[in-house]
Amino acid sequence: MAFKEFLTQYSRLEICNLTPDALTEDALSYWNTIKFDGGWRRGSTAGGCRNNPNTFWINPQYKITLLEEDDDPDDNELACSFLVALMQKDRRRYRRQGQDMHTIGFAVYEYKGCQNVHLKKDFFLTHGSCARSETFINLREVSTRLRLPPGEYIIVPSTFEPSKEADFVLRVFTEKQSETEELDEQVTADLEDEEEMTEDDVEDSFKAMFQQLAGEDMEISVHELRTILNRVVGRLYSQKDGSARLGLVEFQILWNKIRKWLGIFRQYDLDKSGTMSSYEMRLALESAGFKLNNKINQVLVARYADKDMIDFDNFISCIVKLEVMFRFFKHIDTDGTGTAEMTLTEVSSGTRAHARKEGTNPVTNWTGREKD
Known part of the structure; x- marks a missing residue:
C-alpha cells in the first residue's frame, strides 16, 4: 500500500x-x-x-x-x-x-x-x-x-x-x-518510656474516684473497666503484675494515656460526630507517634474503618496494638538494625509472652472491640 x-x-x-x-x-x-x-x-x-x-x-x-x-x-x-x-x-x-x-x-x-x-x-x-x-x-x-x-x-x-x-x-x-x-514513609514509632508512678503520686481526687469505681478490693476487673470506659476497653491480657486486674497506679497510667489519645482523636473528628474520616488516619497516627507506609495504612483502614469512618473504639484499638507490636519488635531487635529473627515458639507466643516477661503496662494490650 x-x-x-x-x-x-x-x-x-x-x-x-x-x-x-x-x-x-x-x-x-x-x-x-x-x-x-x-x-x-x-x-x-x-x-x-x-x-x-x-x-x-x-x-x-x-x-x-x-x-x-x-x-x-x-x-x-x-x-x-x-x-x-x-x-x-x-x-x-x-x-x-x-x-x-x-x-x-x-x-x-x-x-x-x-x-x-x-x-x-x-x-x-x-x-x-x-x-x-x-x-x-x-x-x-x-x-x-x-x-x-x-x-x-x-x-x-x-x-x-x-x-x-x-x-x-x-x-x-x-x-x-x-x-x-x-x-x-519509613516505618518508625516514637514510643515514650513507660510512666513510673507510685500510689503517693496519685492525686487524692483520683484516688477517691477510683475507690468508688473499684469497690472494697481496690482493683478494677476487665468487665468493670469496660463499663467505666463505655465499652472502649474490651480485652486485657497483661499487666505489670501479670494479673487480669488493674490496681490504682495501673489505672492512673491507663487513664493518662486515654486522655492523650482522646485529644488526638478530637483533633481529627472535625464535625464532632464521634468518628473521623479514615483518610485522616495517617495524620492521627503520626500525632500519636507512629509513621507508617502506604501498605500498612491500607491494612489498618481495611481492618478498623467502617464505611470510611473510624470511631474512638477502633482508633484506640489500633493504637494499642501498634504500640504492643512496636515494643515487642524493639525487644527482639537487640542490635537496632530494623530486622529481627524469631523462632516458631516466639511467633506462637507473640506479644503475650513479652508483655508478661517485661511487665508491660496494661494500656499496651487491650482492645475496644473483640476481633480476630
Missing part, C-alpha cells in the same frame, strides 16, 4: 508492545525505563484527582529527578524529555462483573529539596501542578510525553473520583539518566 493511500484510508495508528526506543539514522536511541506497581484503596490511598483537596494527597506519590537535558542541537530550550504511562490492571476481568474502566490520570509537581517522605495536604494546597496528563479518561492506559527543566518532580497518579479501588502500573521513560522512586 502506498503511503498516500494509507493516509487516505486510516486516521489513527496504534502500536502495541513496543518501548519508546526509536531509530535515529543508523544508530539506536534507547530510553531509560522504570516501572512501579501500585494501587488505590478506598479509605487510605484512593484520594481522587486535584478537585478533592482534602484527600488528593493520600494518593501514591513517586519522585523523579531529571538530571540531564536533551541532546537536541536544534532546540535551545533547556529541558528533559520523559514519558509517563499510567495503566490500570485487571479491569477487563472485572468488566465481566459489570465494572467499567475507572477514569484515571496523573499530575506532576515540582518540589525542590524533597526529603523522600509522603507529601501532606498542605503542600498540594499551596502548590499548583507544573504538568499533567492530557485528560482524565476511562481508558486502560493514559500516557503523555512531557518536557521539563532538570530538577525534582512528584508524580501523583489518581482516579478522577475518590474511593475508587484499582491496581495500576506506572511507567516512566526518560531519554537521559534520571532517578525515580516511590515516596513513602
Whole structure:
C-alpha cells in the first residue's frame, strides 16, 4: 500500500508492545525505563484527582529527578524529555462483573529539596501542578510525553473520583539518566518510656474516684473497666503484675494515656460526630507517634474503618496494638538494625509472652472491640 493511500484510508495508528526506543539514522536511541506497581484503596490511598483537596494527597506519590537535558542541537530550550504511562490492571476481568474502566490520570509537581517522605495536604494546597496528563479518561492506559527543566518532580497518579479501588502500573521513560522512586514513609514509632508512678503520686481526687469505681478490693476487673470506659476497653491480657486486674497506679497510667489519645482523636473528628474520616488516619497516627507506609495504612483502614469512618473504639484499638507490636519488635531487635529473627515458639507466643516477661503496662494490650 502506498503511503498516500494509507493516509487516505486510516486516521489513527496504534502500536502495541513496543518501548519508546526509536531509530535515529543508523544508530539506536534507547530510553531509560522504570516501572512501579501500585494501587488505590478506598479509605487510605484512593484520594481522587486535584478537585478533592482534602484527600488528593493520600494518593501514591513517586519522585523523579531529571538530571540531564536533551541532546537536541536544534532546540535551545533547556529541558528533559520523559514519558509517563499510567495503566490500570485487571479491569477487563472485572468488566465481566459489570465494572467499567475507572477514569484515571496523573499530575506532576515540582518540589525542590524533597526529603523522600509522603507529601501532606498542605503542600498540594499551596502548590499548583507544573504538568499533567492530557485528560482524565476511562481508558486502560493514559500516557503523555512531557518536557521539563532538570530538577525534582512528584508524580501523583489518581482516579478522577475518590474511593475508587484499582491496581495500576506506572511507567516512566526518560531519554537521559534520571532517578525515580516511590515516596513513602519509613516505618518508625516514637514510643515514650513507660510512666513510673507510685500510689503517693496519685492525686487524692483520683484516688477517691477510683475507690468508688473499684469497690472494697481496690482493683478494677476487665468487665468493670469496660463499663467505666463505655465499652472502649474490651480485652486485657497483661499487666505489670501479670494479673487480669488493674490496681490504682495501673489505672492512673491507663487513664493518662486515654486522655492523650482522646485529644488526638478530637483533633481529627472535625464535625464532632464521634468518628473521623479514615483518610485522616495517617495524620492521627503520626500525632500519636507512629509513621507508617502506604501498605500498612491500607491494612489498618481495611481492618478498623467502617464505611470510611473510624470511631474512638477502633482508633484506640489500633493504637494499642501498634504500640504492643512496636515494643515487642524493639525487644527482639537487640542490635537496632530494623530486622529481627524469631523462632516458631516466639511467633506462637507473640506479644503475650513479652508483655508478661517485661511487665508491660496494661494500656499496651487491650482492645475496644473483640476481633480476630
